[in-house]
Amino acid sequence: MIAGLCAFGLRPRATLEIPSPTRRLDRILELISACRYSFHDLSRVQLSGGAPRFNMPFEVGLAVATARWRPAHRWFLLEARPYRVQRTLSDLGGTDAYIHGDGPRKLLIALTDALVRAAKQPTLGELYRMFQILSAEATGIRRNHGTLFGARAFRDLVVIAVDFATREGAR
């Protein structure tokens, strides 16, 4: 996702990037309000210690509410399997999710469906190349920080992806 968004010239943000004492909900609201687009992957509703994690559907709700009072905000739904969202979140009837099938290539295809870059649309090949380079660098970053799901690892990945996208864009 980071590779794809950066290749489209976007700058991904995530709550985990801000290790501050601020209340988590305030941080999420602040980030959604500050961003033009938000992407919500409902396939990430997984069991954690036997209990399902509802963060992602909750965040979709916040994004939908944000888009109500600030129509410039666009939110996108992602799912691994087709038609599942109609069963799991029927309140969103009328909105289809982009299906990624739990794989990077399909996720990048979903992004090319959802996003159009006016100046130059990145090709699937370019997006996949970016993903491969970022995946290779992710190994070192994980070794450095112990995890990929922490503030520092996230920041490193975004800076690398943006740098790579900028250099490729300049070619």
Next chain:
Amino acid sequence: MALRPRAVITTPFPTPAATARVLGVSAKRYRELRALVTEALAREHERNAKKRTVTRRRAARRA
């Protein structure tokens, strides 16, 4: 009919320096990350050059 929103992006690419600033990456770490990208691109360039050479040799042998 169900709707899947699309977005047209017209904003310029963010610069890595500005991104690092926004995310609070230190100048030292930023330099290290830029070096990583330079190395990765150089490695990729080298790999591609090798692949091209192999392909050229194969084609020459076939001819």
